[in-house]
Amino acid sequence: MKAKAIFSKIIKNQIMIPLVALLILALFNLIVDPSFFKISMGLNSLGNPVLSGYLITILDCGSELAILAIGMTLVTAASGGQDISVGASIAIAGSVMLRMLCGRNGSRELLVPIFVAFIVALIVAMAFGAFNGVLVASFKIQPMIATLILFTAGRSIAAWINNNELPIVYDESYAVFGGFIPGIPIPTPAFIAVICFIITALVLKFTSLGLFVQSVGINEKSARVNGLNPEAIKILTFVILGACVAVCALIKTSRLMTINYSVIAKDIEMDAILAVALGGNALSGGKFNITASILGAYVIQALTTTLYKFQVPSAALSAYKAIVVILLVVFSSDTVRGWISKNLKFGAKKEVKNV
Amino acid sequence: MKKFLAVLLAALMTLSLVACGKSDNGLIKVGIINNDPNESGYRTANDRDLQAMFCEANGYEASFAYSLKNDEQIAAAQKFIQDGVDYLLLSAADTSGWDSVLQDAKKNGVEVILFDRTIDADPSLYAASIVSDMDKEGATAVEWLKGQGLAEYNIVHLQGVMGSAAQKGRSGALDAQVAADGAWNIVNQQTAEWSAEKAQEIVQSVIDSGAAFNVIYAENDDMAKGAVAALDKANIAHGVGKDVIVMGFDCNKWALEELLAQNWNYDGQCNPFQASYIDDVIKTIESGKAPAQKTIIMDEKGFDASTITADDVNNYGI
Numbered sequence: 001m002k003a004k005a006i007f008s009k010i011i012k013n014q015i016m017i018p019l020v021a022l023l024i025l026a027l028f029n030l031i032v033d034p035s036f037f038k039i040s041m042g043l044n045s046l047g048n049p050v051l052s053g054y055l056i057t058i059l060d061c062g063s064e065l066a067i068l069a070i071g072m073t074l075v076t077a078a079s080g081g082q083d084i085s086v087g088a089s090i091a092i093a094g095s096v097m098l099r100m101l102c103g104r105n106g107s108r109e110l111l112v113p114i115f116v117a118f119i120v121a122l123i124v125a126m127a128f129g130a131f132n133g134v135l136v137a138s139f140k141i142q143p144m145i146a147t148l149i150l151f152t153a154g155r156s157i158a159a160w161i162n163n164n165e166l167p168i169v170y171d172e173s174y175a176v177f178g179g180f181i182p183g184i185p186i187p188t189p190a191f192i193a194v195i196c197f198i199i200t201a202l203v204l205k206f207t208s209l210g211l212f213v214q215s216v217g218i219n220e221k222s223a224r225v226n227g228l229n230p231e232a233i234k235i236l237t238f239v240i241l242g243a244c245v246a247v248c249a250l251i252k253t254s255r256l257m258t259i260n261y262s263v264i265a266k267d268i269e270m271d272a273i274l275a276v277a278l279g280g281n282a283l284s285g286g287k288f289n290i291t292a293s294i295l296g297a298y299v300i301q302a303l304t305t306t307l308y309k310f311q312v313p314s315a316a317l318s319a320y321k322a323i324v325v326i327l328l329v330v331f332s333s334d335t336v337r338g339w340i341s342k343n344l345k346f347g348a349k350k351e352v353k354n355v
Numbered sequence: 356m357k358k359f360l361a362v363l364l365a366a367l368m369t370l371s372l373v374a375c376g377k378s379d380n381g382l383i384k385v386g387i388i389n390n391d392p393n394e395s396g397y398r399t400a401n402d403r404d405l406q407a408m409f410c411e412a413n414g415y416e417a418s419f420a421y422s423l424k425n426d427e428q429i430a431a432a433q434k435f436i437q438d439g440v441d442y443l444l445l446s447a448a449d450t451s452g453w454d455s456v457l458q459d460a461k462k463n464g465v466e467v468i469l470f471d472r473t474i475d476a477d478p479s480l481y482a483a484s485i486v487s488d489m490d491k492e493g494a495t496a497v498e499w500l501k502g503q504g505l506a507e508y509n510i511v512h513l514q515g516v517m518g519s520a521a522q523k524g525r526s527g528a529l530d531a532q533v534a535a536d537g538a539w540n541i542v543n544q545q546t547a548e549w550s551a552e553k554a555q556e557i558v559q560s561v562i563d564s565g566a567a568f569n570v571i572y573a574e575n576d577d578m579a580k581g582a583v584a585a586l587d588k589a590n591i592a593h594g595v596g597k598d599v600i601v602m603g604f605d606c607n608k609w610a611l612e613e614l615l616a617q618n619w620n621y622d623g624q625c626n627p628f629q630a631s632y633i634d635d636v637i638k639t640i641e642s643g644k645a646p647a648q649k650t651i652i653m654d655e656k657g658f659d660a661s662t663i664t665a666d667d668v669n670n671y672g673i
Contacts, residue, residue: 035565045587052589054563061556159393166396168609179588256551256584258609260577262395263550308560314546315517 014280017332018295062301063189064248069275069293071241080285081143088154090265093125093249095161102167122246129242133235158261178255217285382416386435400673401627408630425449446471470629489524512544513573542568554581576610579603608672614660
């Protein structure tokens with residue numbers, strides 16, 4: 001009986017969905033081609049030791065999405081809607097950062113320390129987050145409509161910041177954030193992601209933010225009656241997402257040492273929302289589980305990497321992705337999960353009868 | 356006060372008279388409809404080129420309208436026709452829907468010149484069409500690659516957004532060559548949708564798989580840059596005389612600088628400088644003749660890292 005209770009608890013746990021999806025993908029790769037799990041050590045062009053392999057690629061490339069998933073989960077939980085402007089906001093934050101570093105005329109030396117450029121981009125991204133937040137919280141506009149404004153205008157703003165130029169950073173020290181710290185073989189984005197996870201975990205543990213966000217998401221009126229300020233909390237979640245956006249912009253611009261405002265982080269908002277959904281979080285707000293969203297982000301990256309590995313034809317790529325996503329979402333829906341746990345209980349009852 | 360106003364009005368009237376007189380003073384009136392210059396580096400260079408050519412110093416009075424939407428462009432065309440322009444220069448957002456407005460233009464004696472993009476309309480409705488030949492761009496690049504004389508070509512092919520004219524032309528030539536010659540193999544063919552990040556991820560995955568390759572054929576500069584970022588991460592030497600040949604398209608200035616530094620091998624031009632061709636066509640029509648050809652295909656170069664010069668970078672970089 002006790003074992004059954006634990007099993008049923010595990011099945012019902014939100015985190016099972018992305019975990020099972022990840023396991024299925026791993027199992028698929030293990031059966032079809034185990035070289036997926038090979039990790040090798042080599043030297044990069046700067047002579048630093050680096051690890052490489054598909055798993056490292058997933059860890060590396062999934063970082064941005066995982067970081068965004070943190071902010072997107074909070075926004076979803078508090079406002080019951082999603083921010084679709086994150087891709088455009090990344091273009092803005094990245095442009096601001098490179099504008100600070102390279103200046104108007106494309107200087108080859110860094111004009112300001114990277115730290116300063118990042119802080120400025122962070123403030124800008126959080127300000128744009130606050131703009132979205134105010135539209136949603138104070139003007140009661142649906143999040144998707146409110147963020148549609150920046151979604152449409154963001155990349156033009158980014159173009160304007162750098163006067164339509166594509167600035168290039170020549171200083172190698174900037175490559176660290178999207179590449180490797182000399183001497184450490186694990187890609188830096190993975191570390192940045194872990195730092196973000198730890199900060200989030202600490203904030204959720206030592207403050208009441210999680211509880212506040214959840215109560216606003218479940219019932220705004222009763223949250224207000226209980227002395228919370230739902231508007232402030234909603235705005236706060238958008239500002240936190242803004243901070244995540246700035247971190248992503250740092251990683252993405254550092255990977256290529258440049259920014260192309262028209263394509264950087266294109267469609268990333270859809271993947272971020274999908275990560276939240278795969279994490280089993282209700283897109284209508286309320287209860288949430290950030291760990292599950294983060295795992296969801298890595299599931300999406302694992303899927304992308306798997307598809308690239310098997311060289312799915314270009315034209316069919318999105319179709320394959322769609323099929324897998326449909327399967328994942330259907331199997332993680334309450335209906336299917338309820339059916340599974342009901343049938344498992346039924347089986348358990350039978351056993352009891354037989355005994 | 357009244358006196359002051361009267362003087363002011365009189366001054367304004369004289370000014371506007373002067374302004375009116377100017378367009379009759381031998382300036383050719385052109386209305387230019389283009390896509391939004393923010394769309395891409397190509398479009399920015401294209402717009403800059405047009406702005407520089409069609410100015411009063413060159414005998415033109417030009418008005419510009421920008422939109423990525425066909426209906427807005429058509430509205431702008433109608434406005435230009437009403438304003439009585441002599442020439443309508445058009446880079447259409449969409450290929451269809453232009454018939455009636457071009458017929459209007461014809462009725463009002465406005466000559467239409469298409470640039471950069473063709474449209475599905477009867478050729479009698481426009482005087483000339485100045486375009487890039489994407490098939491030729493691909494063929495030039497493949498011809499260059501053939502000339503490298505490698506024993507075996509193992510190619511990572513990074514495609515643009517599937518179905519776009521540039522993708523079709525640049526993929527077509529390579530696909531044909533691979534099908535025709537047994538020494539040419541595609542190691543991986545994938546769309547990175549013009550994005551450097553996606554290209555980096557795809558090339559990363561090819562490297563992870565351990566497959567051997569010696570050519571990166573990227574259909575634009577951004578994707579070539581992403582590919583090179585992945586190569587650098589894995590310590591694979593690229594460029595002139597190195598293990599992997601890197602090819603890009605569009606001739607961005609920064610890309611040509613990579614060629615100059617011998618980090619890349621080839622960059623194919625997609626010529627955004629149509630203004631001088633348009634100018635020629637207008638001069639021909641003004642002299643009372645018809646343009647020799649209706650469809651004018653622009654010269655497009657392919658740059659080789661071993662022969663490129665700093666002047667090329669300045670002259671052809673966009």
